Amino acid sequence: MKGIVTKSTGSWYRVLLDGKEVEARLRGKIRTLEIKSTNPVVVGDEVTLEYNAQEYTISAISERHNCIVRKSNKLSKQYQLIAANIDHAFLIASPAKPHTPQGFIDRFLATAEAYHIPVSIFLNKKDLDSRKANTHRKMLLELYPNIGYDIQNVSFLDPNDIAQIKIQVAQKSVLLAGNSGVGKSTLINALLPGSNQKVNTISASYDKGRHTTTFAQMFLGENNTRIIDTPGIKDFGMVHTEPNQVSHYFPEMKNLLSQCKFSNCLHTEEPECRIIQAVEKGEISVSRYVNYLGILEEVSIK
Ligand SMILES: Nc1nc2c(ncn2[C@@H]2O[C@H](COP(=O)(O)OP(=O)(O)OP(=O)(O)O)[C@@H](O)[C@H]2O)c(=O)[nH]1
Numbered sequence: 001m002k003g004i005v006t007k008s009t010g011s012w013y014r015v016l017l018d019g020k021e022v023e024a025r026l027r028g029k030i031r032t033l034e035i036k037s038t039n040p041v042v043v044g045d046e047v048t049l050e051y052n053a054q055e056y057t058i059s060a061i062s063e064r065h066n067c068i069v070r071k072s073n074k075l076s077k078q079y080q081l082i083a084a085n086i087d088h089a090f091l092i093a094s095p096a097k098p099h100t101p102q103g104f105i106d107r108f109l110a111t112a113e114a115y116h117i118p119v120s121i122f123l124n125k126k127d128l129d130s131r132k133a134n135t136h137r138k139m140l141l142e143l144y145p146n147i148g149y150d151i152q153n154v155s156f157l158d159p160n161d162i163a164q165i166k167i168q169v170a171q172k173s174v175l176l177a178g179n180s181g182v183g184k185s186t187l188i189n190a191l192l193p194g195s196n197q198k199v200n201t202i203s204a205s206y207d208k209g210r211h212t213t214t215f216a217q218m219f220l221g222e223n224n225t226r227i228i229d230t231p232g233i234k235d236f237g238m239v240h241t242e243p244n245q246v247s248h249y250f251p252e253m254k255n256l257l258s259q260c261k262f263s264n265c266l267h268t269e270e271p272e273c274r275i276i277q278a279v280e281k282g283e284i285s286v287s288r289y290v291n292y293l294g295i296l297e298e299v300s301i302k
């Protein structure tokens with residue numbers, strides 16, 4: 001019998017089986033997967049269960065359509081799996097309270113490109129009104145559609161926005177990502193009344209948001225809607241990415257790559273680089289380019 005993992009704590013798993021959730025443990029030996037990871041089974045995995053002596057055990061993992069990971073720590077080659085078999089990822093960002101750095105947005109978008117996961121941005125907390133936040137919001141709302149990304153100006157406290165979002169997530173397995181305090185749990189509570197997710201109270205003096213939840217977890221709605229929360233997970237990482245692949249994960253660079261003089265151009269200081277020309281001409285945003293360089297530097301550390 002097969003089920004879907006909805007929660008993993010490392011020692012036991014919660015698995016959706018025939019419409020109800022059961023607890024399962026992992027059998028000692030399981031087919032090793034390609035990625036070197038600290039955890040073999042992850043939320044969203046389809047697993048084969050066996051029932052023996054009133055206990056469920058996971059005996060196999062089905063092949064994944066995709067899987068998103070993070071590095072266990074900055075320098076290690078070990079990865080922690082975060083979620084698998086995602087239909088659509090939603091990055092939740094906020095210009096203020098707390099502020100989402102653009103570097104975080106661009107890293108997440110590039111990661112989603114690398115794993116071929118469709119991605120949208122919810123730019124949340126549109127009800128908050130300050131000149132600084134509004135300027136930043138406007139900038140993001142202009143930048144991303146130009147590159148081809150879907151970005152939506154929303155408030156998770158606005159019932160009309162929630163109604164719209166409900167349609168977008170229906171019958172899908174969706175991943176919610178975003179820095180602590182942007183509103184992931186708030187959204188889950190609004191979409192799935194009854195899930196009763198603990199919501200952060202942000203300390204006014206810090207505006208940082210604390211991590212109120214700790215494990216990636218899947219919440220189940222009607223009609224096979226599955227929503228995965230990733231509390232406190234900041235650094236999604238790219239596995240097996242070579243430096244010359246990074247520009248392929250920036251859609252506005254991808255189409256120009258063939259016009260660089262050198263086919264192995266990394267677009268840093270090579271002559272006759274079409275990407276650098278595009279940045280100088282304003283065709284590619286300086287901020288996106290700077291964030292490209294950041295990711296390039298990171299994957300170059302071997
Ligand atoms: N003003 C305003 N506040 C919001 C909005 N959405 C969420 N919040 C508030 O933001 C705070 C943090 O929301 P959470 O849902 O706990 O954030 P989170 O992303 O789950 O945070 P972590 O679990 O720490 O990763 C709460 O006080 C929410 O009420 C919004 O659209 N407008």
Ligand SMILES: [Mg+2]
Nearest residue numbers: 184185213231
């Ligand atoms: Mg939360």
Ligand SMILES: [Zn+2]
Nearest residue numbers: 260265267273
């Ligand atoms: Zn180049």
